[in-house]
Amino acid sequence: MIKIAGTTVSPSNIDGQWPSGSIGRKIIDSMASSLAVYDYDSLGQLQFELKLRMNIIAASRDLDLSGVTFASFYYSKCNSDYWYFTRDGGFLLKQGVTPSTAITDIFTNGSKYSFECATAMVIVYYKAVLESLHKETFDRLFAGLYLLGWWYRDEDLGFSSYKRRDYFPGDYRYFKNPDVNPRTPEWQGENVIDMGDGTYYGHPIGIKTADQMVGFLNEHRKPWARWSAYLLDMAGHPDFKYLSRYE
Amino acid sequence: MTAPIGTQERIAFLDQVRLEEGIDKLKKVFKESADHNKEAAVNSLNHENLQFTSLFLLRDEIKKLAILEQLSERNRISMEIVEDILSREKESPTASCRLSICDHIQMVQAVLRWMLETGSKDDGLSAEFTQVLDTTASLLTTVFRDETVLPLIADLIFTRSEKEFFNDYLIRAFFEAREPYTLDLIANRLRSPQVKEANLARRLLGFVPGIDVHKDTEGELHYRIFQAWLEENSPFLHYRGESFQETSKPVPYDVVLRGKYLGRSVSVDSGEILTPLTKEEYQILEEFENEDEAVKDSFATQSEVMRYQSFDDWKTWVRRPLKERQNAQKLGGSR
Numbered sequence: 001m002i003k004i005a006g007t008t009v010s011p012s013n014i015d016g017q018w019p020s021g022s023i024g025r026k027i028i029d030s031m032a033s034s035l036a037v038y039d040y041d042s043l044g045q046l047q048f049e050l051k052l053r054m055n056i057i058a059a060s061r062d063l064d065l066s067g068v069t070f071a072s073f074y075y076s077k078c079n080s081d082y083w084y085f086t087r088d089g090g091f092l093l094k095q096g097v098t099p100s101t102a103i104t105d106i107f108t109n110g111s112k113y114s115f116e117c118a119t120a121m122v123i124v125y126y127k128a129v130l131e132s133l134h135k136e137t138f139d140r141l142f143a144g145l146y147l148l149g150w151w152y153r154d155e156d157l158g159f160s161s162y163k164r165r166d167y168f169p170g171d172y173r174y175f176k177n178p179d180v181n182p183r184t185p186e187w188q189g190e191n192v193i194d195m196g197d198g199t200y201y202g203h204p205i206g207i208k209t210a211d212q213m214v215g216f217l218n219e220h221r222k223p224w225a226r227w228s229a230y231l232l233d234m235a236g237h238p239d240f241k242y243l244s245r246y247e
Numbered sequence: 248m249t250a251p252i253g254t255q256e257r258i259a260f261l262d263q264v265r266l267e268e269g270i271d272k273l274k275k276v277f278k279e280s281a282d283h284n285k286e287a288a289v290n291s292l293n294h295e296n297l298q299f300t301s302l303f304l305l306r307d308e309i310k311k312l313a314i315l316e317q318l319s320e321r322n323r324i325s326m327e328i329v330e331d332i333l334s335r336e337k338e339s340p341t342a343s344c345r346l347s348i349c350d351h352i353q354m355v356q357a358v359l360r361w362m363l364e365t366g367s368k369d370d371g372l373s374a375e376f377t378q379v380l381d382t383t384a385s386l387l388t389t390v391f392r393d394e395t396v397l398p399l400i401a402d403l404i405f406t407r408s409e410k411e412f413f414n415d416y417l418i419r420a421f422f423e424a425r426e427p428y429t430l431d432l433i434a435n436r437l438r439s440p441q442v443k444e445a446n447l448a449r450r451l452l453g454f455v456p457g458i459d460v461h462k463d464t465e466g467e468l469h470y471r472i473f474q475a476w477l478e479e480n481s482p483f484l485h486y487r488g489e490s491f492q493e494t495s496k497p498v499p500y501d502v503v504l505r506g507k508y509l510g511r512s513v514s515v516d517s518g519e520i521l522t523p524l525t526k527e528e529y530q531i532l533e534e535f536e537n538e539d540e541a542v543k544d545s546f547a548t549q550s551e552v553m554r555y556q557s558f559d560d561w562k563t564w565v566r567r568p569l570k571e572r573q574n575a576q577k578l579g580g581s582r
Binding site for chain 2: 072073074075086087088089116117118149150151159161174176178182183185186188189191222232236
């Protein structure tokens with residue numbers, strides 16, 4: 001069920017700009033038919049969430065094609081023109097560099113970057129937010145940008161993840177690998193974006209089905225492993241309503 | 248330095264050179280020694296008190312000299328483990344088998360412990376060295392379930408945090424031990440006057456209700472909250488394995504409410520109640536499982552409290568229909 005300013009609305013009232021078969025229309029239809037209530041202060045707030053979700057999917061595709069490579073935290077690397085590589089394996093924005101420039105560089109100079117799957121998710125979310133807000137607003141909101149997996153994401157993106165009734169395109173999901181080989185802790189799981197068409201984007205696995213993701217992770221289990229990798233029933237996303245205030 | 252390399256010192260000669268004169272000098276001295284007398288160089292490596300760091304730093308020289316076979320079992324196994332960790336290849340090289348397989352397994356654990364215990368003194372030496380230490384810790388906690396190394400791993404986690412070194416995989420290795428009582432090794436740090444130490448302790452234990460990650464002035468209170476929570480819930484904790492790779496607020500353990508409600512310990516691995524249930528207990532649980540999580544949490548906690556107060560009263564209480572007890576609760580009574 002979708003409620004806007006306290007009033008229940010039907011998809012036909014709001015789906016004009018989202019063509020039939022589009023991801024936006026799919027999200028609206030799923031929300032409307034759900035038993036959960038999706039509550040918005042205004043139509044604009046809902047439209048911002050839809051736009052940001054579309055941009056999350058687009059940023060996932062772009063990062064997949066950017067030439068970035070995979071490395072565990074030990075061997076991560078970044079373009080030193082824009083970032084400091086910190087001792088804890090993070091990328092810290094250099095003074096005098098705007099966040100928008102540095103984030104965009106990851107997508108245009110991908111070969112200069114190597115990182116783990118969690119950092120890839122964070123980069124996708126920043127790029128999507130950059131595409132959803134004015135550049136100047138983005139630079140103001142994310143001054144002092146610091147990329148290190150999930151460690152600080154509940155603060156600046158308002159990121160949260162929890163068990164959900166519904167899943168939507170653009171959600172963050174996680175494939176867990178409980179029997180991972182201790183030699184390769186980086187494959188303890190795979191952070192992914194729900195692409196909305198039955199596939200998921202994860203770094204460096206690429207855009208794959210759930211079965212393919214599980215198959216890949218199972219290849220990195222310890223000898224005589226008992227448990228298969230699996231998709232967790234939780235999902236996450238940035239705080240759409242908070243970010244919509246800056247549109 | 249031209250002193251003969253012997254094996255009688257308390258601190259191994261190679262460690263002494265490294266600690267007093269640095270890594271380059273260590274390599275130079277070892278090479279000169281090997282050129283002059285290969286056997287003496289091998290003996291210096293096989294010194295009982297040698298620290299893992301020196302062996303790690305000399306691995307290229309050892310390869311060049313082709314003396315792997317002359318190394319002690321400890322050193323040879325250790326070299327094989329390092330090669331395996333850093334190879335990035337999936338297939339492990341064949342383990343050396345001079346020992347019987349049963350002795351070999353025990354020797355591997357002892358060597359891993361030696362690598363971690365002596366190597367941790369030089370944590371941060373290089374990315375490769377960090378990777379070797381982390382993997383060593385993980386093998387000990389996950390494969391060997393070796394709890395004796397957990398205090399050392401906890402120390403290492405907090406030392407790294409102080410130095411702002413990479414910590415994620417080591418934190419995971421600690422939690423993968425799956426021993427709730429070892430959380431106390433972290434909880435002690437909630438009271439630390441060192442800001443970074445207390446901050447990380449709150450972050451790691453932030454899943455415990457009542458511990459506020461952002462409140463940095465209530466260390467003693469947080470510690471007491473943790474102790475009360477652990478005392479109340481430790482037999483009912485299930486390891487979920489959530490880590491910082493998947494969320495900024497991992498919940499490594501959750502409380503199995505059905506176990507807490509019946510007062511039956513659960514498996515930390517599976518969350519299943521460990522002992523067989525009676526027919527009556529199944530019936531009690533069936534009613535309980537139909538409630539929502541908040542109600543189950545409330546009744547499980549109440550059940551635990553009553554069991555401690557009077558086991559006989561509790562037995563009567565838990566057998567009464569749950570709805571009846573809910574109504575009594577609404578009217579202000581607990582029975």
